[in-house]
Amino acid sequence: MTDITLSDEQKSRLVARLKTYFNDELDQDIGAFEAEFLIDFIAAEVGPAIYNQGLADAQQLFREKTEELGYQIHELEKPLP
Incomplete structure (x- = not known):
């Protein structure tokens, strides 16, 4: 299997959704960099x-x-x- 690659548009949408999730569900603010890093980690590990x-x-x-x-x-x- 090759590495999972997301387009810039896909990654931007996922970053926005992850930031919203953290804010709404966990009552935490995360930056775009942290959200993108987490997405990359999840894509690689999960x-x-x-x-x-x-x-x-x-x-x-x-x-x-x-x-x-x-x-x-x-x-x-x-x-x-």
Whole structure:
């Protein structure tokens, strides 16, 4: 897996949301630098677990759809005389 990279716009939005969260929920003010540093840390430390779960979810969905497709193909079979 490559490192998680966010566009400047994405990072700016996340910084704003994180600052709001800290202010509203934790009653603490953090600066943009601190918020950006925290986002980078979370992306590096937590991001891989979330990414891997996304892949596992995609694999499960793929297995389910493949099985469903197998049943649909079986229904198309013509009976032998």
